[in-house]
Amino acid sequence: MLGEKYTLDIRPTFIEELDRAVAYIELQLGNPSAADKLIADTYDAIDRMLSHPLVTAPRYSPPDVRQPYYTIQVGNYTVYYIVHDHIMEVRWFRYSRSTRDLSENPVYNTSEP
Helix, strand or coil: CCCCCCEEEECHHHHHHHHHHHHHHHHHCCCHHHHHHHHHHHHHHHHHHHCCCCCCCCCECCCCCCCCEEEEEECCEEEEEEEECCEEEEEEEEEHHHCCCCCCCCCCCCCCC
């Protein structure tokens, strides 16, 4: 595990979920600096974890998936990823209150007020 190199693979679902959260913070809450900080903090946390993605215990293991999910906390949000074949695959970005059931992710209203 030590000295191994991992490749980062960010799935489109993660990007869409992060974009929705950022748009909500920026447009509905009117706080573009907090939205920018969320993006920066999220990618910084992912970059830090990339050098040792298996250091923590898996947090979520759905019955129909072979690889367990690992998590990274970023403020009130959780990043879910799996590790396989030296690839850290980032899959979901969820508001932490909705992490009990990964099928539930809040729908952010991003239309202009």
